Amino acid sequence: MKTCNSSLRAxxxxxxxxxxxxxxxxxxxxxxxxxxxxxxxxxxxSLLGGYRGFIxxxxxxxxxxxxxxxxxxxxxxxxxIIYVPSVVFLALILGNFVSMTKPGVNFLRAIIFIPxxxxxxxxxxxWGMLLNRDVGMVNAILxxxxxxxxxxxxxxxxxxxxVALISVWKNVGYSMIIIVAGLKGVDKSLxxxxxxxxxxxxxxxxxITLPMISRQIMFITIWATLQAFQSFVPIQTLTxxxxxxxxxxxxxxxxxxxxxxxxMGYAISMSIILLVILLLVSIIQMRMFKRxx
Amino acid sequence: MKKGLILLLLIVIAVSLxxxxxxxxxxxxxxxxPVTLRVLKIDDPLEAMAxxxxxxxxxxxxxxxxxxxxxxxxxxxxxxxxxxxxRAVATRSDVDIAMxxxxxxxxFAFNNVIKDLxxxxxxxxxxxxxxxxxxEGSYAGRFxxxxxxxxxxxxxxxxxxxxxxxxxxxxxxxWKLGPxxxxxxxxxxxxxxxxxxxxxxxxxxxxxxxxxxFYGIVGRSAGEKGSNAYKLVAxxxxxxxxxxxxxxxxxxxxxxxxxxxxxxxxxxxxxxxxMFAGLSATHFYQDMIIGTQKDLFxxxxxxxxxxxxxxxxxxxxxxxxxxxxxxxRNFDEALAFIKFAxxxxxxKYVWKYKNQFPANVNLYNTIDEFVxxxxxxxxxxxxxxxxxxxxxxxPAYTEYNTLFTEFWRSLMAGERDVAGLAKRYAAEMTKSxxxxxxxxx
Numbered sequence: 033m034k035t036c037n038s039s040l041r042a043x044x045x046x047x048x049x050x051x052x053x054x055x056x057x058x059x060x061x062x063x064x065x066x067x068x069x070x071x072x073x074x075x076x077x078s079l080l081g082g083y084r085g086f087i088x089x090x091x092x093x094x095x096x097x098x099x100x101x102x103x104x105x106x107x108x109x110x111x112x113i114i115y116v117p118s119v120v121f122l123a124l125i126l127g128n129f130v131s132m133t134k135p136g137v138n139f140l141r142a143i144i145f146i147p148x149x150x151x152x153x154x155x156x157x158x159w160g161m162l163l164n165r166d167v168g169m170v171n172a173i174l175x176x177x178x179x180x181x182x183x184x185x186x187x188x189x190x191x192x193x194x195v196a197l198i199s200v201w202k203n204v205g206y207s208m209i210i211i212v213a214g215l216k217g218v219d220k221s222l223x224x225x226x227x228x229x230x231x232x233x234x235x236x237x238x239x240i241t242l243p244m245i246s247r248q249i250m251f252i253t254i255w256a257t258l259q260a261f262q263s264f265v266p267i268q269t270l271t272x273x274x275x276x277x278x279x280x281x282x283x284x285x286x287x288x289x290x291x292x293x294x295x296m297g298y299a300i301s302m303s304i305i306l307l308v309i310l311l312l313v314s315i316i317q318m319r320m321f322k323r324x325x
Numbered sequence: 326m327k328k329g330l331i332l333l334l335l336i337v338i339a340v341s342l343x344x345x346x347x348x349x350x351x352x353x354x355x356x357x358x359p360v361t362l363r364v365l366k367i368d369d370p371l372e373a374m375a376x377x378x379x380x381x382x383x384x385x386x387x388x389x390x391x392x393x394x395x396x397x398x399x400x401x402x403x404x405x406x407x408x409x410x411x412r413a414v415a416t417r418s419d420v421d422i423a424m425x426x427x428x429x430x431x432x433f434a435f436n437n438v439i440k441d442l443x444x445x446x447x448x449x450x451x452x453x454x455x456x457x458x459x460x461e462g463s464y465a466g467r468f469x470x471x472x473x474x475x476x477x478x479x480x481x482x483x484x485x486x487x488x489x490x491x492x493x494x495x496x497x498x499x500w501k502l503g504p505x506x507x508x509x510x511x512x513x514x515x516x517x518x519x520x521x522x523x524x525x526x527x528x529x530x531x532x533x534x535x536x537x538x539f540y541g542i543v544g545r546s547a548g549e550k551g552s553n554a555y556k557l558v559a560x561x562x563x564x565x566x567x568x569x570x571x572x573x574x575x576x577x578x579x580x581x582x583x584x585x586x587x588x589x590x591x592x593x594x595x596x597x598x599x600m601f602a603g604l605s606a607t608h609f610y611q612d613m614i615i616g617t618q619k620d621l622f623x624x625x626x627x628x629x630x631x632x633x634x635x636x637x638x639x640x641x642x643x644x645x646x647x648x649x650x651x652x653x654r655n656f657d658e659a660l661a662f663i664k665f666a667x668x669x670x671x672x673k674y675v676w677k678y679k680n681q682f683p684a685n686v687n688l689y690n691t692i693d694e695f696v697x698x699x700x701x702x703x704x705x706x707x708x709x710x711x712x713x714x715x716x717x718x719x720p721a722y723t724e725y726n727t728l729f730t731e732f733w734r735s736l737m738a739g740e741r742d743v744a745g746l747a748k749r750y751a752a753e754m755t756k757s758x759x760x761x762x763x764x765x766x
Contacts, residue, residue, distance in 0.1 A: 164596065
């Protein structure tokens, strides 16, 4: 009995020791900074000036009146509305397509995935050149086809959708791979049974495939949501938040306020609000996809 | 078995924690303690070569007095340097010297990030550099940082395109901007729309990045010297309303937008190497363009003239300065290093590799390329002395430049209410600068 208990204790200790480094990593590099940030948001703090006095909830109350912050939240929401459905929808279509056993699909899968592993800065610069109003290839083609040139990144109406679609192009490969993995896990006998029962292709897809890959759909939806709310690189590289702040998404706005305007405490309060929003959105999305696991 | 595994794991954790300890330089038994100066600077391969030689010579000066000093460089891309310096200060990183963009000297001095060096540079030593450089390196009358290099701009042009357009190149005087000015007349001659689709293949003038360095002079040039437009900001350094959005400045901003959308002699977006790629006939830029032309486009026939102006000829000056951080633990060595690096002996290496306009008066008064009247660098020096002004004196420069960039992008995107845009941004600039109230008192 004694030997059994000591063996159990040793197992538990071993378990803890193996988990400890990763746990320490999370605590030190993720949770502690979040708590530090939360504390700092109650102060008038700048990176160079340090802590300049406790101000309580003043940063948070200022946010409600800050038109620039509210506008950046609106822009981020617009970006989310364009980006997330596009990624999910395209991932489903592409995932289904490259899951078929046809010649060339492996190559196609690789082509679609290449942007995922390419630097976003490089992708943004190249797309910026392609979409240049005066000398870009896209406008040259449009012009040759008889259309007017489109100032993709220079027009307040088109800049945000353009940036969002560039991000979709860059990231959809990752979501596609998740869907492919999910599709491979679907039991083939379910399809056979459905065919025998005379179900149509649409019916099979809607009633069998989609429910069976709902976990993967949930994952890519949440992942795309997080990406949408944290978009920064294409904005900084392509538009700088303009024109007329039409692409001034929240993370870019936070960066500007914290580093360029020296109001880090205020920027942190925006980050905390963003964290709460993302937590709520993730919880809602998980509940929507909830199944008996 | 399990006990053995536990023991092994504990040993691994302990060893890895021990290995994380910082590696301080070992003390030597003879001579001064080795010192490592850490310098935070912009990523520039040409500067890297220059500093290799500077450090090598620095260690030999005064009979090897500083032979115990090593210099390590932490390089960052331009856009990351300002946040990196800010982070280094906030985290009290082990950084001794930072390369600071001239207009940001005041910002860092205001926040007590860099040391006041007024007591360490004599009046004679300050004469080593151009007056604009000393002004840019100063804050509230105190000297904070000697310069690395200087800058000024000219209007560089494609000689062949000018000949084809029948433009006289015998004079280097700048063209006057405005609807009735010869700048517009000539830019129209130089603009080519071969297929007649309304979008030129070659623009008369290039488009630069939307920054104050290039386009802050648009509004300033619109006013007489000493006017609100010319100053761009009040003497308090924090009031932009009535200056940035003065009536003359607004007219100049409107004209810049008209050059894109009404007269179509300028592209809306910047294009890399626009002139060298044959996509514009002229390029407003610093003398570094000479290096680019020689290295990448040796067959390009390039000329230079004074830049265009509205009412008052003007160009922005200023470049990098050395700043010693307040957190340094090696002040004496850091001071000695920046004194040497910014002296004629050190600056000559920067000129040798980077070929950028030196801030050292002796250098640009003696180097052949600046002395030869037929060389465009001679014109650059003349224009620098005649019309070169530092960027606006404000500790809120980063805030101002961030907002200016937004303003310029919106202007170039075709914002219809230019006056409203200018007033809105002048108000935002003023608001963002209020935290520095009283800085120069």
